[in-house]
Amino acid sequence: MADALLAEAERAGARVTVLAVGTWLEQYPPMAQRIVRGGHDLGNHTMHHLDIAAMDASGAYSEIEGCAQRLRALTGSIGRWFRPSQTRYATPLPSCPPCSARRGPGRSSACTLGTPAP
Numbered sequence: 354m355a356d357a358l359l360a361e362a363e364r365a366g367a368r369v370t371v372l373a374v375g376t377w378l379e380q381y382p383p384m385a386q387r388i389v390r391g392g393h394d395l396g397n398h399t400m401h402h403l404d405i406a407a408m409d410a411s412g413a414y415s416e417i418e419g420c421a422q423r424l425r426a427l428t429g430s431i432g433r434w435f436r437p438s439q440t441r442y443a444t445p446l447p448s449c450p451p452c453s454a455r456r457g458p459g460r461s462s463a464c465t466l467g468t469p470a471p
């Protein structure tokens with residue numbers, strides 16, 4: 354199904370952004386390379402697609418980090434996008450609240466996902 358949609362987009366000359374859930378990546382690991390090789394963007398949509406807004410910062414961080422680790426293992430990159438699960442809007446990674454909370458004021462603006470906790 355996902356492969357057919359990607360192929361159809363490619364036939365039309367379009368590229369898409371796929372916000373993947375970590376458990377889906379675990380179930381279909383070849384899809385990560387398939388997406389990237391097709392010229393599409395692959396981003397983080399948390400590990401288990403739970404209600405991330407209802408979690409505390411460390412629970413939310415581990416949901417995001419779990420997916421980021423799978424993205425990195427499968428493609429060499431955590432991607433450029435994070436979409437929180439069960440919320441309405443997507444945000445660029447550097448402004449994701451768990452990441453900003455861990456960074457704290459005055460720290461580098463680089464995203465800390467996938468790096469060991471300070």
Ligand SMILES: [Zn+2]
Nearest residue numbers: 398402438439
């Ligand atoms: Zn979703």
